[in-house]
Amino acid sequence: MKMHGVFVLVLLASLLLATAFNANKITPAPSVAEEQPIGPIHTLILTRHGDSLWNGKYPGCRETFTGWSDVPLSPIGEQEAIRTGELLTKYTGQVNIDAMFTSTLIRAKMTAHHCYWAYNDRIQEKYRSQKHYQYYNLPNDGQQNQKSVASKQQQFQAPAQFIIDYRLNERHYGSLQGIVKAEAELGLHGHSPEDVYQWRRSWHAVPPQLNDDDPRRLEEIRKYGAICGEEKIPKSESLQMVAHHRIRPFLEERLTPILDESYNKSKSNKEEGGTALVVAHANSLRALIGVICNIEQQCCEDSDESLRRLEAMKIPTASPLILQYRKTSKKGYYCPVDGLQQGEAK
Numbered sequence: 032m033k034m035h036g037v038f039v040l041v042l043l044a045s046l047l048l049a050t051a052f053n054a055n056k057i058t059p060a061p062s063v064a065e066e067q068p069i070g071p072i073h074t075l076i077l078t079r080h081g082d083s084l085w086n087g088k089y090p091g092c093r094e095t096f097t098g099w100s101d102v103p104l105s106p107i108g109e110q111e112a113i114r115t116g117e118l119l120t121k122y123t124g125q126v127n128i129d130a131m132f133t134s135t136l137i138r139a140k141m142t143a144h145h146c147y148w149a150y151n152d153r154i155q156e157k158y159r160s161q162k163h164y165q166y167y168n169l170p171n172d173g174q175q176n177q178k179s180v181a182s183k184q185q186q187f188q189a190p191a192q193f194i195i196d197y198r199l200n201e202r203h204y205g206s207l208q209g210i211v212k213a214e215a216e217l218g219l220h221g222h223s224p225e226d227v228y229q230w231r232r233s234w235h236a237v238p239p240q241l242n243d244d245d246p247r248r249l250e251e252i253r254k255y256g257a258i259c260g261e262e263k264i265p266k267s268e269s270l271q272m273v274a275h276h277r278i279r280p281f282l283e284e285r286l287t288p289i290l291d292e293s294y295n296k297s298k299s300n301k302e303e304g305g306t307a308l309v310v311a312h313a314n315s316l317r318a319l320i321g322v323i324c325n326i327e328q329q330c331c332e333d334s335d336e337s338l339r340r341l342e343a344m345k346i347p348t349a350s351p352l353i354l355q356y357r358k359t360s361k362k363g364y365y366c367p368v369d370g371l372q373q374g375e376a377k
Contacts, residue, residue, distance in 0.1 A: 071304025081108030111349035116149025205267025
């Protein structure tokens with residue numbers, strides 16, 4: 032079965048679960064519940080980047096508001112990324128991953144590359160262990176055997192596409208970027224602890240913006256202007272802004288079409304759709320989950336329990352998550368299928 036590896040990962044994750052967010056616990060908004068799910072069931076393997084120098088795990092480093100600041104992985108983060116790649120290849124090695132997506136920020140790209148390299152290393156390992164050789168000018172029976180070998184080789188695949196998209200970047204923390212979180216929470220930078228908490232967790236709260244002449248703003252324009260255009264570089268963002276302006280267009284214009292195309296090419300009559308590996312950031316992943324679970328629509332329906340669950344959700348570095356979803360008959364609405372689990376290597 033094509034998705035066997037993913038389901039094994041979900042089962043492993045459930046055994047290691049600490050505090051997980053489950054899409055099935057979200058109460059659908061009335062307008063969503065009335066819509067019928069359509070199309071195949073797509074699977075997303077989500078993972079946050081490994082520990083960066085501003086995540087605070089590495090000795091001598093302090094947890095700092097990062098946002099669009101391009102901070103690399105710490106030595107701990109590199110080991111986490113390697114471990115994540117090993118975990119993914121162990122449990123999804125025979126799953127056809129149609130695309131791997133990551134952001135333009137170096138901490139996510141480094142993690143994604145470690146995952147991609149792990150798939151290629153596993154392919155070579157399997158190839159060597161089974162002693163697959165390429166022969167030419169074989170007699171008919173030999174050609175048949177060679178086809179059998181080629182079929183076995185296809186079981187071990189790396190992601191078919193590697194795509195970098197700025198819309199997966201972390202939410203922009205505005206003028207908080209570069210400030211140590213503990214200092215901000217103590218009010219040492221002129222902000223109340225209550226405001227800082229809302230800026231970190233709330234769906235709607237927007238941190239103070241960067242000024243146009245701020246050196247951090249000028250550096251972001253220099254670095255990302257050619258990638259996404261200066262007008263699309265935020266000065267600050269709420270989680271809702273990330274979901275609306277970046278993640279929803281990414282989901283509708285890029286991610287889902289690629290998975291739909293893969294499903295159509297497979298000519299399968301089953302509901303099993305495409306599979307994507309998304310290596311991104313805590314808040315862009317929370318926004319992605321929010322869009323698929325129709326958080327914006329539920330807020331409009333005055334049903335805020337699901338929103339509180341999402342605001343409280345903490346995604347650890349380099350721990351794979353699984354989310355399956357379908358489109359619905361109402362454009363822009365989605366239907367989470369099997370929920371979300373947290374996994375970690377033993």
